[in-house]
Amino acid sequence: MAYTYTSINGERVQTDVAAAFNRLNSAFKSRFGLSLVITSGTRTTAEQRQIFLSRFRPQASGGGPFNDVRWYNGTRYVRWSSAGTVAVPGTSNHEESGPIGPRALDIRDTGGDSGVTVFGTTRANWIRNNAS
Numbered sequence: 001m002a003y004t005y006t007s008i009n010g011e012r013v014q015t016d017v018a019a020a021f022n023r024l025n026s027a028f029k030s031r032f033g034l035s036l037v038i039t040s041g042t043r044t045t046a047e048q049r050q051i052f053l054s055r056f057r058p059q060a061s062g063g064g065p066f067n068d069v070r071w072y073n074g075t076r077y078v079r080w081s082s083a084g085t086v087a088v089p090g091t092s093n094h095e096e097s098g099p100i101g102p103r104a105l106d107i108r109d110t111g112g113d114s115g116v117t118v119f120g121t122t123r124a125n126w127i128r129n130n131a132s
Contacts, residue, residue, distance in 0.1 A: 011041030
């Protein structure tokens with residue numbers, strides 16, 4: 001399937017997802033006086049692979065410093081990067097060829113605290129209830 005894209009906060013976003021994000025952002029601004037910021041949008045499989053391989057490395061045993069173990073192309077990988085976890089290429093909802101196509105966005109808000117990024121906060125609960 002061919003997708004069309006736009007850019008929001010410097011991130012590639014599929015146009016239907018961008019329209020939904022813009023509506024959500026407007027409602028969020030009305031409710032909290034803050035803006036939502038996209039920190040990660042759509043990726044190609046090559047981009048997903050590059051991110052994965054920059055954070056994980058092959059390791060036959062053990063869990064590494066984060067106890068985050070994944071299998072990719074028949075090889076066991078362990079996360080060594082503190083940059084955070086990332087899906088195995090081909091399984092990310094950020095990928096064009098991922099399980100649901102390029103539908104996922106990672107977001108934060110412009111508040112001075114952790115806001116939407118921490119489960120259970122008022123703004124995170126609002127996002128959970130209002131973002132599909």
